[in-house]
Amino acid sequence: MPMSNLNLVSAPSRYSAEEWQTRVDLAAAYRLVALFHWDDLVFTHISARVPGSEDQFLINPYGMMFDEITASSLVKVDQSGAKLEDSPYPVNPAGFIIHSAVHAARHDAQCVLHTHTLNGVAVSAQQAGVLPLSQQSIFVLSSLGYHDYEGVALRDDEKPRLVRDLGANTYLMLRNHGLLTVGQTIADAFQAMYTFEACCAIQLRAQAGGALVAVPAEIIATAKSQSALATKGLGGGLAWPGLLRRLDRQNPGYAV
Secondary structure (H helix, E strand, O other): OOOOOOOOOOOOOOOOHHHHHHHHHHHHHHHHHHHOOOOOOOOOEEEEEOOOOOOEEEEOOOOOOHHHOOOOOOEEEEOOOOEOOOOOOOOOHHHHHHHHHHHHHOOOOOEEEEEOOHHHHHHHOOOOOOOOOOHHHHHHHOOEEEEOOOOOOOOHHHHHHHHHHHOOOOEEEEOOOEEEEEEOOHHHHHHHHHHHHHHHHHHHHHHOOOOOOOOOHHHHOOHHHHHHHHOOOOHHHHOHHHHHHHHHHHOOOOOO
């Protein structure tokens, strides 16, 4: 799942080059979430599948702030939630329930990103959910599911319903809870979350104004093809190198 070769140090001997690259990009994603102010102290999570494995994932050390996370501090777990290497940090139990469910069911989902942003939670609490009010909204609405709130995600029996409600979509709105995106790469999942968050922020601002103008359904139906053209078929990979350059200027040190 390589995204960039910018400013990388050599992989420690205990990791393959592919796993180290994934660790670097995932650590960068955590720091970018903090940079964009999408973090909720330590209570949200991003996971990435270990390259070459169907049941091993990397996730944040629970208790470490997102702007502190490094490639080597990420925790490797299996499908049962057991840590596969020594770490002084535990794994967020709610994070593991959500991410293990999605990774097990969606083999195309190399990365799963979940947030509790104020904008995302506010729209998730609206009965109508995402409204067709912006260019950003058409991309979300073209691949969106909803999952009803069942309390903090601590129970295994919620997994089948999470998987059902996500389906084959890229975006999942967790009612009264927050936002979730998946991607074939870390960059894709991050790009999707950027769009999802912007969509929610725009909706709340529009609702605070006057009468609303909706985007026609026939335009939403062409959103996926429009997205492919706009990103030159690169998806999140188009902006990712630039995001890493910004991170290297403002919060370097993740690639260790």
